[in-house]
Amino acid sequence: MAKAKGKAAAQKHRDGGLATEQLHEMYYHMAMARALDERCWVMNRGGQAPFVISGQGHEAAQVGAAMAFDPSQDFLCPYYRDLGVVLAFGVTAREVMCGLLARANDPSSGGRQMPSHWGHAGRRIITGSSPVATQILHAAGVALAARIRGEDTVAAAFFGEGSSNQGDFHEGLNFASVHRLPVVFVCENNGYAISVPLSKQMAISSVAARAAGYGIPGVEVDGLDPLAVYQATQAAVARARRGEGPTLLDVKVVRLTSHSSDDDQRSYRTAEDLAAERAQDPIPRFRAWMESQGIWDAQQEKSLAARIKGEVEDATEFALASPVPDAATLLDHVYAP
Ligand SMILES: Cc1ncc(C[n+]2csc(CCOP(=O)(O)OP(=O)(O)O)c2C)c(N)n1
């Protein structure tokens, strides 16, 4: 059975056109996102970082999706959980840590935004605000701008399933589908909006089903398999580039941490439920698959772990040694000069 599954995944791998080096890159980004995320929690519990909102369990979805876009011409509108998305799109561990610790050289906002409100002008990543789902409208707007300018750009919006209940979701998908804009809507469906389970958020069980209301494809994707996500996103990107309009991806993931560092999910989820999700961790799963294909071994794992540990250390030390913003800049970008 496991072998048959491995064969199916290998087929997908070939269909998706990924070489072994790209699979290794995919795994590196996933493992790096996890290690950096874990360090953020340590910094938070140690009193150095004000707030953490975690992507643990979403890494396969995030890295698989981000790698299907072209960093030289596409634009991403991520949401707070998307550490794996931004790393795969070229943001560095140092930059992430400077954002977490609100340093002046944080590319998102010079240390003025909340942590994880990702933005990076050089990497074509558009910063967002805290009201969920606003980035869905931004992505539709970016795609419209690209169309007007005649640029071959695809825009992506990433968001949770709870955010698909916002008016912005409807407006963004409706506008993008009416105008056949080049957008990919990536829903990272972890089944919870803070403490509210999906069954209390919506009267249907599939976010993908909502696509029918806009006349666009809605695709359910196994978000624990980065190759499945890569392939589905690649198809959506290709459709957008052909001028055929947007796609809604309903990518099923697990949320392995509490909603944020200000939440404790043990108060609203059972120990069995949490253990069952932990057993589905996408990172050991992808590693086991690569091993089954003969393209990864214990020695490679060991050197990758050492490399990542070094990079996380370096990023932490770099951010701790970086200056905080000058107090004189406090009102910059708040009032018009
Ligand atoms: C408009 C708005 N309403 C409520 C909130 C508070 N809030 C922050 S995150 C969140 C849950 C979002 O759930 P989901 O979209 O499923 O994303 P997830 O956190 O599960 O990845 C809520 C309700 C907010 N930030 N913005």
Ligand SMILES: [Mg+2]
């Ligand atoms: Mg959710």
